[in-house]
């Protein structure tokens with residue numbers, strides 16, 4: 001569509017008065033107390049209205065694996081640091 005006439009400042013601002021994003025209302029999960037969108041199953045534990053409706057095990061497993069990998073990485077880094085220190089001491 002091609003613009004036919006320029007829109008005035010006031011027109012633009014009037015239109016823009018509805019552009020603001022609305023704050024999302026979060027409620028607490030009844031099962032794990034984490035913030036949850038209303039009328040939606042909890043993403044953390046998969047509970048909705050007191051019963052499990054989602055399988056979140058896979059997600060949790062993934063997260064745990066990630067954390068494990070992170071920890072291993074950090075451990076390796078520390079080992080390297082210690083090795084460097086040991087070498088310095090030897091010299």
Ligand SMILES: [Zn+2]
Pocket residue numbers: 029030031032033034042043044045046047
């Ligand atoms: Zn939950």
